Amino acid sequence: MVSAVSWRQLGLAAVAVSLGLELMYRFVRRRRPLREVLFFPTPLICTEALLSPGTCCSCPLPHRTDGALSQLLRRLLQAQHTLELCIFTFSSPPLARAVLLLHERGVRVRVITDSDYMAASGSQIGALRKAGVVVRHSQSSGFMHHKFAVVDRSIVITGSMNWTMQAIQTNRENLLITDDGVCVQAYMEEFQRLWEEFDPAGYCFFPEEDQNGS
Numbered sequence: 001m002v003s004a005v006s007w008r009q010l011g012l013a014a015v016a017v018s019l020g021l022e023l024m025y026r027f028v029r030r031r032r033p034l035r036e037v038l039f040f041p042t043p044l045i046c047t048e049a050l051l052s053p054g055t056c057c058s059c060p061l062p063h064r065t066d067g068a069l070s071q072l073l074r075r076l077l078q079a080q081h082t083l084e085l086c087i088f089t090f091s092s093p094p095l096a097r098a099v100l101l102l103h104e105r106g107v108r109v110r111v112i113t114d115s116d117y118m119a120a121s122g123s124q125i126g127a128l129r130k131a132g133v134v135v136r137h138s139q140s141s142g143f144m145h146h147k148f149a150v151v152d153r154s155i156v157i158t159g160s161m162n163w164t165m166q167a168i169q170t171n172r173e174n175l176l177i178t179d180d181g182v183c184v185q186a187y188m189e190e191f192q193r194l195w196e197e198f199d200p201a202g203y204c205f206f207p208e209e210d211q212n213g214s
């Protein structure tokens with residue numbers, strides 16, 4: 001009788017330990033935070049392998065898929081549902097291609113940018129709008145100086161870097177990539193706040209003094 005109880009207790013203990021280990025494994029996997037830091041400048045490379053997988057490119061650029069630009073592109077291209085971009089200056093062709101690729105895949109892309117710089121030479125904002133990406137821009141006198149992206153409302157990419165080739169290839173810049181829930185929520189709230197503030201229904205096309213006839 002005692003022996004039977006002991007075996008039963010041993011069996012239950014084994015099941016409990018097994019369940020505990022499984023739960024601990026799931027908890028550790030779920031809680032492992034995403035923390036990546038990218039530094040620029042990064043050498044100019046061909047990005048076709050990421051932007052047009054399966055195609056053969058014979059351009060003279062190095063055909064590598066490491067480096068900060070590749071990592072940034074990979075993080076953007078993993079978007080399945082939404083991409084929020086809040087970028088002061090956006091003139092990088094490979095990053096614009098990544099955004100257009102996501103738009104074509106059906107990812108809901110929203111872009112906020114600065115009114116002064118969206119018409120600057122080389123800006124990709126026109127190309128994005130032409131493709132149907134919804135863009136809103138600042139209206140106030142201060143710059144819309146943010147540089148951040150939120151992928152699938154679960155990953156924030158933020159730092160000093162404008163999305164320009166100058167920043168990618170020449171400047172000392174940094175990007176932090178995180179899935180910290182508090183950070184993601186704060187950036188989403190800031191995006192939504194600006195999205196509503198820059199609603200085209202509220203755009204003012206003439207300075208107030210002109211409207212007053214002065």
Ligand SMILES: [Zn+2]
Nearest residue numbers: 046057058059
């Ligand atoms: Zn190439």
